[in-house]
Every structure is written in C-alpha cells, then in structure tokens.
Amino acid sequence: MAAVTILVGVFGCICYFFLSNMALDRIFPASGPNAGANINRANQIRPWLFMLPALLLLCVYLVYPVFVSVYLSFMDAQGQNFVGGANYAWLINDVKFRESMVNNLLWLVFVPAASTFFGLVAAAVTDRIRWGNFAKAMIFMPMAISFVGAAVIWKLVYEYRPEGQEQIGILNAIWTGFGGEPQTWLTSPVVNSFLLMVVLVWIQTGFAMVILSAALRGIPEETIEASILDGASPFQIFMKIKVPQIWGTILVVWTTITITVLKVFDIVLTMTNGQWGTQVLANLMFDWMFRGNDTGRASTAAIIIMLMVTPIMIWNIRNAAREAR
Template identity: 65%
Template sequence: MQLIYAIATMVAGVLGCAAYFYGSNLILDLVFPARLADSAQAARNMRRAAMIRPWLFLAPAVLALALYLVYPVFESIRLSLHDKAGQTFVGFDNYVWMFGDREFRESILNNFLWLLVVPAAATFFGLIIAALTDRIWWGNIAKSLIFMPMAISFVGAAVIWKFVYDYRDAGSEQIGILNAIVVYFGGDPQAWITIPFWNNFFLMAILVWIQTGFAMVILSAAIRGIPDETIEAAVIDGANGLQIFFKIMVPQIWGTIAVVWTTITILVLKVFDIVLAMTNGQWQTQVLANLMFDWMFRGGGDFGRGAAIAIVIMVLVIPIMIWNIRNARKEME
C-alpha cells in the first residue's frame, strides 16, 4: 500500500508540475499576445513575456525556499526570545541559560571533537583511496564498494554498527564483531559505546565510514582532471610516488579538498541521527542537534530553549557554508 501511495504521489507531482508550467505559459501568452496587427505592441508584449517567463519557472522553488527555509529561520529567532510555550517574551534568558548549562557545554565540546576528527579522517581516507584506485583495472569495483554506505541512511548505518559494538557478558558468545575479535585474542569484552570520551570516537567512525565514499568520488574526479603532462614531467625528473602525490597532485586539487572538507564539516555540525540511534546522548555523547531535539520535543517540550540551540547551530554553519560556496565558485571558474 505504501508503494502505491509513493507511486501515486510521484505521478501526481510530475503531472502537477507539467500542468502548472503549461497553464502558466498559456496564461502569459494570452495576457501578452505576440500576434497583433500592431507590430510595436507585439514587440513590447514579447519583451514583457520574456521578462516574466523565467520567474514562472523560479516561482515554485522560491516559494518552497521561503516556506521551508526563510520562514523557519525567523520563527526560530522569535521562539528563542520567548518562553517554553513560545508566548511570553523573555528576551535573552534562553541564551543566558544555555551558556550556563552543563549539558550544552558538553554538547559544544563534543561537536568540536567531531569537527576535528570526522572531516579530516573522511577527506584523508577518501583522498588516499581515490589516488590508489585511480589507475588500477579493478578500481571502479573498489570505489563502488566504498561508496555503497552513502546509500544507507544514518539510522540504518547506526543499526549496522550497533552489531559491530554489541556487548555480551564475559563468558557469553559475542555477536559484536569488535568484541568477538577482542575475546579471540584473549581480552575481555567491553561495552564500547558506554565508555566516556572514547565512545565519541566509536560514533564518529560511523560517519567517517559513510562520508569516505562521498569524499572519494569528488576527489577522484579532481585527480582525473590533473594534466598527464605534469605527472609525466615529474616521473622524468625522478620523483617517486609519494613526491608525485604530495607535491604534484595534492597542490593541484587543494581547492576541491577544501570544498569536500567544509561540506563534511557542515554535515558534522548538524549530526543527529547517529547519536540519537546509538546512545541518545547518554554517556557524555550529547551533541547540539540531539540536545535541541530533546528540549524541543521531549519532556513536555521547551520551544524557547530548543530554538535557542537551533540558532547556535545555524550561526556556526553559516560562515562555513558561505566560505564553501565561494570556493566552489572559484573551482568552477
């Protein structure tokens, strides 16, 4: 039944778009007819129609952006200045509470730790894999396998990795891969995701596993764009593989590396699904997005505090996003 609903929704969406564009252009041609006896008026109508027609195509996207992006921003700012119910104005009380809250400080530190590790690790592994698989016959097969986790949702990936980190009491058969390896070599099984501080790295491994495929695909395309002449010249001059990689290849794709790094950084600032599914912020693994979700939708909900945390996330993301867009434009130029 759900499949039927999904297919019906897609069909209705496609037909609705076609009907909108056909109907809007038909109305525009009726309002500004191009076939008139007065050639001067016909020319003016054609110019006016040409000015309006692009906005007919842009209008749905602009309305969607205004509804789902612009309006939520202003509504979040408004809620962050109001009380729990979002009705009584309290000024900056929610922000004062936030920066004095222990759990918020823990979330900030954990997000900072994620920012240090995940973008660097995912970009590094993606770059190394892209370089190693670029010139071997089975490289595309390897890339397909490494890219495959990108097709899995974050919650799905968290469920998979729960089996990797699964813990059973000592003496019981370990179904978790990590504990099975530890026990095989004579160690004691551990409840990995409950170990403070280190459990953050176990959660980060999931996102690195997912995002390495993204970094690999983008960087592989950049590597293939490097002129063969520069590589051949370096080989003739006696450069070895490492020298070619670090001194020839990396400098030429540095802009792409920066774009990949910052793209993953933006994702890390908004990380939520993995933490929610694995620990729900317990054992000192709380992050900003999960903390916002807790305050806004759990325990009766506090829209003011939840919105204040959302504004902090937005403020942290915007500078990186602007920098990323500028670098992407430079790459295109």
C-alpha cells in the same frame, strides 16, 4: 488514496506551468498591433512565472523558518512570552550543552579529517589498480545506506556479551582475542563518541573518494611526467606534486563533510540517544523539541548550529560568485 494524492500533486504542478504560460501568451499576444511591446512585456514576466513555485517554496520552507527560529529563541517554552536572552544564558550554563559543544568540536575535527584522509588514500590506490572500479563501488556503497541502517550495522559490530559468553560483536571478539576483557563500548565515555564518529567516517569516505579521485585524474600529465624524469619516488609524486594541485578540492570535500557533521543526528539518536556523554547539538535540539517540549530552548540550539554553519555559507557564496564572474 496515496496514489491519487500523488497524481493530483504532480498533475497540479504540471498544470500550473502550462496554464500560467498560456494565460501570459493570451494576455500579451505576440501578434496584432502591439506585438513588439507585448513580447517584451511577456518576456519580463515569464522568468518570474517559471520561478514562482520554487521561490515560494524556498521562502516558506527555508527563509521564513530562519527568522521565526531567531524570534522563538527569545521566547519562552511555549513561544508565548518574551524572555530576552534567558535561553542563551541557560544554554551557556547547561551541562548538556557544553558536552554537546565539546563533542561537536571533536566530531568537526575527527570526521572530516579521517574521511578526507581515507578518501584520499582510497582515491589514490583505486585509480592505480585493475579492479579499481569494483573497489570504488564497495567503498562508496555506505553512501546509499541510511544513518539508521548504519547505526544497526555498527551496533552489531560493537555488541557486548558478558565475559565467559561468546562475543557476537566483532570488535569485542577481536579485543578479547588479544586478551582484553569484553567492553560495553557504547557506554564508556569518550571512546563511545569516537565509535559513533567511525560510523560517519565510514559513510562519508566514499563521498571524499569520488570527488578526490576525479580531481586526481584532472591533474595535468606533464607535471607528473616531469617529476618522474627528475627521479621523484611515487610517494613523493603523490605528496608533493599531486596533493598540492588538488588542494582546492580537498577544501571543498572538507567543508561539505563539515556541514554534514554539524547536522549529524540520526546516528546519535539511534545508537546512544546522547547518553553516556555522547550528546551533540542536533540531537540536543531534537530532545528539547520533543521531550522537553520547549520551543525556546530548541530554537536556541538550532540557532547555534546555524551560526556554526554560517562561515562556510559565506565562503560558498563568495566562491560561487567568483566562478560566475
């Protein structure tokens, strides 16, 4: 059954492109009395034929929802009655929302910073060693692991056993090895948020490393040779010659990770579900959507995420436009 649907979908897609192009060639044939005019007219229409499915899907799945979400954020829980700014007023006074905002800001500072830092270090060291490619692959590997899978992996790391039993989580094993008492890491506020962030840093460092390593290799040799001749130490070369030259790339990595952070959801949902002070906006939104059954409040939370992404969006568009010129 599923296989049939797959075939129908993919085949239908191919058919559309073939048939619509054939039809266009039939309506405006490139021969006969009006050949010239026909070719021109067909050339005006063809781009839109090529883009139609994409534009339709983009409009329905990404543009339309933005407007509906704005609309829903001014409506009540069922999306029936207009409630004005009530949802926003509720949001500002909601304890969980404030907690989510604080946590999101912590995430926004810590995760991009740590990922970029570790990525930069990893890129710098793996480019200089013989087994660099292997090392890169290992650090990059978590990128392929789902957030849920990562959550299971790290939950085992943070696992707690009461005192007297043998610890099976490595964190508690090390902690008790140094003489500490075993901790229930995921339920201790503030620490737990950072432990969740560690999971995302673990995943995103590979991404940062790959991009930054390519940028480091793109640095012109002459600048480095000149600094060696001037007697700069390797550390100075890295900090004062290399890093300033890849500043633009660092910024790109930073913003890309920032966007990932704003949407972080799976990790929080599966590890703590926002309890014990770890709530974040994306999970708050999901909570109100499915458990609270309140499309108004859920949409409002989504709008807040959108607003936080907007500056990066504008920055991206301006950069892309500048590059196209």
